[in-house]
Amino acid sequence: MGVQLPPSAEPAAIDSCFIIPEEHRPKTAHNEYISSRGEEVPVIDLEHLRSEDDGRRRRAIAAIGDACEHWGFFQVTNHGVPPALIDEVKAQARRFFELPLEEKRRVRRTFENVYGYYESELTKNVRDWKELFDYGPKPRPDLRDDAPENVTLDGHNQWPEAPPGFRATMENWFSAMERLGRDVLHGISASLGLPPTEFDPHYANHSSFVRLNYYRPCPNPALTLGVNRHYDAGALTIVGQDGEVGGLQVQKGGEWVGIEPRRDAFVINIGDMMQVWSNGKYKSPLHRVVVNESRARFSVPFFYNPAYSTDVAPVPQLLSAGQQPAYRPINWGDFRSKRAKGDYADFGEEVQIAHYAL
Numbered sequence: 001m002g003v004q005l006p007p008s009a010e011p012a013a014i015d016s017c018f019i020i021p022e023e024h025r026p027k028t029a030h031n032e033y034i035s036s037r038g039e040e041v042p043v044i045d046l047e048h049l050r051s052e053d054d055g056r057r058r059r060a061i062a063a064i065g066d067a068c069e070h071w072g073f074f075q076v077t078n079h080g081v082p083p084a085l086i087d088e089v090k091a092q093a094r095r096f097f098e099l100p101l102e103e104k105r106r107v108r109r110t111f112e113n114v115y116g117y118y119e120s121e122l123t124k125n126v127r128d129w130k131e132l133f134d135y136g137p138k139p140r141p142d143l144r145d146d147a148p149e150n151v152t153l154d155g156h157n158q159w160p161e162a163p164p165g166f167r168a169t170m171e172n173w174f175s176a177m178e179r180l181g182r183d184v185l186h187g188i189s190a191s192l193g194l195p196p197t198e199f200d201p202h203y204a205n206h207s208s209f210v211r212l213n214y215y216r217p218c219p220n221p222a223l224t225l226g227v228n229r230h231y232d233a234g235a236l237t238i239v240g241q242d243g244e245v246g247g248l249q250v251q252k253g254g255e256w257v258g259i260e261p262r263r264d265a266f267v268i269n270i271g272d273m274m275q276v277w278s279n280g281k282y283k284s285p286l287h288r289v290v291v292n293e294s295r296a297r298f299s300v301p302f303f304y305n306p307a308y309s310t311d312v313a314p315v316p317q318l319l320s321a322g323q324q325p326a327y328r329p330i331n332w333g334d335f336r337s338k339r340a341k342g343d344y345a346d347f348g349e350e351v352q353i354a355h356y357a358l
């Protein structure tokens with residue numbers, strides 16, 4: 001006798017534009033955070049980086065190096081970002097994403113201006129199960145957002161009228177992320193055996209931006225992804241995670257491992273440009289976001305990237321005598337614009353750093 005499933009056990013239908021090919025569908029749930037080998041993404045106390053105690057500082061730097069080599073991901077605690085600001089950003093983002101669609105579309109991003117609201121980002125040419133809002137630096141805060149001085153290669157910031165105070169909160173957040181980005185970058189640089197300030201000259205006119213991500217509950221999370229598998233193109237990403245709802249996963253040893261959401265931590269991952277600078281010692285990790293049936297998830301990555309004019313190449317001091325660089329120089333602005341095109345439409349294979357390997 002056949003077993004009759006109750007109707008509620010039938011998988012719910014979702015629009016086909018969100019459905020990803022069978023072999024890339026998620027098998028690891030949003031709330032699994034330990035690998036089959038019992039490993040977890042390392043957590044590093046940033047306080048130790050500021051310590052007067054040499055031994056402590058060296059151990060923290062070594063832990064960063066180890067995490068960058070073996071995971072490409074780590075979490076940082078004692079990061080110095082005020083908890084009240086973190087709560088405010090989450091509350092403002094939630095208020096914004098809960099606005100009616102027509103309201104959000106008033107600040108919709110366009111092909112010419114990547115900043116603003118977007119509800120249909122494509123990663124690997126499938127639609128991601130999420131909404132986002134991007135904004136970037138404002139070199140001249142005293143001038144209008146669309147003044148020529150504030151228009152970059154990416155466009156200019158567009159701010160919604162509601163919720164009240166949204167813009168001020170997000171501008172404070174940008175400054176807090178610049179400070180944290182610099183601290184983490186110094187730690188990573190030191191972990192490579194370089195002066196902590198090695199990369200600072202490339203950051204005078206940095207091209208960093210903030211993304212607010214909102215992942216609604218999904219009736220069939222097994223068929224889709226919040227963000228499909230990808231490498232971050234830039235140097236360094238700092239992710240403020242939803243303190244409760246997990247979903248971010250990194251691939252390690254052929255297995256997808258979830259990153260535990262912690263209220264007291266930021267998630268750091270390195271990107272393609274750091275892989276090139278380190279001559280492949282540090283690996284830009286493949287990662288993705290899975291969604292779930294019952295709870296919305298919020299995240300706020302800060303992509304801490306060098307100036308667009310930067311030619312990124314393996315740092316010569318990291319090459320031992322006679323060793324050849326593994327990559328030819330990559331102009332960051334050029335690489336970024338090629339990669340970004342894949343966000344809008346199917347332009348065929350996305351540009352990857354493998355194309356620059358020597």
Ligand SMILES: O=C(O)CCC(=O)C(=O)O
Pocket residue numbers: 211213227232239241247248287288289298299300301
């Ligand atoms: O939502 C997250 O935790 C991370 C999203 C992500 O990987 C990205 O936006 O590049």
Ligand SMILES: [Fe+2]
Pocket residue numbers: 230231232237287
């Ligand atoms: Fe990412």
